Amino acid sequence: AQKVTQAQTEISVVEKEDVTLDCVYETRDTTYYLFWYKQPPSGELVFLIRRNSFDEQNEISGRYSWNFQKSTSSFNFTITASQVVDSAVYFCALSGSGNNRKLIWGLGTSLAVNP
């Protein structure tokens, strides 16, 4: 069975702090995909990143970076120099390949960045 665990339900930081959101996944698939989505207070789901199981390179996009480690089944997300606009719920999700494309979601981490 596939499962995504986001152990941190809420995180509160002060602006300009770095913050890491943890994501641990379980799957028996050899090919799978990991995602992060952002849900701001307005409610929409904003795609941030996709990683496939064969690509363990870390990725950096501006203040965002992602650390994928198959050995620990983790796909952590770091925001550097956080800003108030980063306040949102962040979801980690997992999908298989082929016909198994549904997204399995973690419970989300609510991030509050305070001025």
Added chain:
Amino acid sequence: EPEVTQTPSHQVTQMGQEVILRCVPISNHLYFYWYRQILGQKVEFLVSFYNNEISEKSEIFDDQFSVERPDGSNFTLKIRSTKLEDSAMYFCASSESDGAYYEQYFGPGTRLTVT
């Protein structure tokens, strides 16, 4: 930039009534999905649709639910007899066909309130 649209943004209905939630996926996408998010909870997969048929559905997607692609653009979710517990945000998503890059793009959601 192409986007997924959903109507209405908010639907209020009485228990037992039928509702139809509408989605217009991105035009060249071939996979379509419905997810729901009960307030404050995680996002849950309902159903995926490809080549004019359901490719996968969750245990939530019982006989009260149905999906349809009545024309070349719309993708609808029908709930035949709504229950109080159907109150949630319903998200439509679409993705391209095969290949490594098939992240799901989400619409803004329809908030369904069953009274």
